[in-house]
Amino acid sequence: MAFLVPSEFSKDVNSSLVSFQSSNLLAEQLLNLEEKRTPEAVEMIIGMNAQDQVKNQTMAKELTNMNMLLQGQVFDVMDVRADED
Known part of the structure; x- marks a missing residue:
């Protein structure tokens, strides 16, 4: 979902006809x-x-x-086997 906000380039902030940033601008920003x-x-x-x-x-x-x-455990096993021989 995208929210449209009044463009900072709107000429008259009190105007009922406020321009909005377009989805094209958003797409361009994403591409950039x-x-x-x-x-x-x-x-x-x-x-x-x-x-x-x-x-x-x-x-x-x-x-x-x-x-x-793991190396320590391998050496422990090797020591046990060496003691058994």
């Missing part, structure tokens, strides 16, 4: 974002990339910790 044509679009993409980088770093740390735990 999708095609990264505006500074705002680039800024938003950089922000999203920074968030993704933080998430990826967190996941890498978690995977490293899990790997260390």
